[in-house]
Amino acid sequence: MKENKFFKKFISLFGQKKIEVHFDVEDVDDVEADKDVEDDEDKFTNATILVIEKIKTFHQIIESDEGISEDRLLAVEFKHNPEDALDKYIALAEFSEKQYKKYGGTLYTSNYAVRLEKVAESYLNMEHFEDAIDWYYKASNVFETLIKIDRYKDYESQSRCYENAGLAALRCETYERAEALFALVLDLRLKTKNKFPDVFNINDLAVSNYNLALSQYKLNNYDLAIKYFKIAADSGDAQALNYLGIIYEEELGLESDIEKAKEYYKKAFEQSDENGKINLER
Secondary structure, three states: OOOOHHHHHHHHHHHHOOOOOOOOHHHHOOOOOOHHHHOOHHHHHHHHHHHHHHHHHHHHHHHHHOOOOHHHHHHHHHHHOHHHHHHHHHHHHHHHHHHHHHHOHHHHHHHHHHHHHHHHHHHHHOOOHHHHHHHHHHHHHHHHHHHHHOOHHHHHHHHHHHHHHHHHHHHOOOHHHHHHHHHHHHHHHHHHHHHOOOOOOHHHHHHHHHHHHHHHHHOOOHHHHHHHHHHHHHOOOHHHHHHHHHHHHHOOOOOOOHHHHHHHHHHHHHOOOHHHHHHHHO
16 A cells, blocks of 8 residues: 555654654555545544554653663673763764754653763763763753653652762862752752652652761861751661761760760661771771
8 A cells, every 4th residue: 555644754753763663554554634534434543543552652662761772782882991982972962962952842852861961970980070060960951841841750860960960079079069069959859759759769868968968068067967967867878877976976066975976886887887887896
C-alpha cells in the first residue's frame, strides 16, 4: 500500500531520535483521508488507537533513559580516556542545544539538561572544579524550565546540580559560594518534600542540612554550623554526629565537653563513620 504523509513524518521523527520503534503499516491498511476510510469508522478508530500507542511507546523510551543511549557507552570510555570522552559529551550537549532551541518541548529540554549535567559531572570527576561549577549552573538553569511541569525528577535533578556545584566549591575552598549553593539546595528540597511527600527521600534532606552545616563550619560560623549539624544528626547522619563531637571537644561555639564529644563520636562510629572511630580512640 502507499504510505501516507502522516506516517512518513511520524517515522522520520523516530529516526531523528535514533530510537527504533517498529511500526507495521499493514496494521493500518488503507488509512487515508479519503472516502474509503470515512466509510470504515472502525478501521479508522483502530488505526488512531495504534498511532496513540506508538506515540506513548516513543515517550516511554525517551523518559526511561532521557533518550541518551550514547552516554552509557561514553561512561565506559571515560574510565579509559576521560578527555576524549569529555569532548564527546560536550559535542552531545551542543547537539542537544540545537534541538532544544529548534524544537523546544519537554523531551528536547530534558535531553539538553541531562547532557549539560553529564559534562559537569565529567569535569567534577577530572577535578576541574571551576568548570564543573559553570556547567552545573547551566544544567540547573535548564532544569528550572522543566520544574513548571511538576515532576519530582526535575526538582531533584536541579537540587542535585546545585548540590554537586556546592561540593565543587568546597573543593575550591570558596566556602561562601558553597554556602549559598547548599542553602539553595535545602530550600528546594524542602519544597520538594512538601510537593511530593510520597516519593521524597528523607535522607536527601539530612544530606542537605549536613552540607550547609559543613560550609558554615568552614566559614567559622559555628552557631549556624551547630544548628544544621544537629538537624542532620537527628536524621541519622553519621558525619554530622562526628562534627558535633569535634565542636564539643574543641570548644567551637560551645563550652568544652569531652564526655559529650565522646558520646557523639561513639554514635558516629556506631553508624559506620570511620572518623568517629578514630576520634573516639584517640
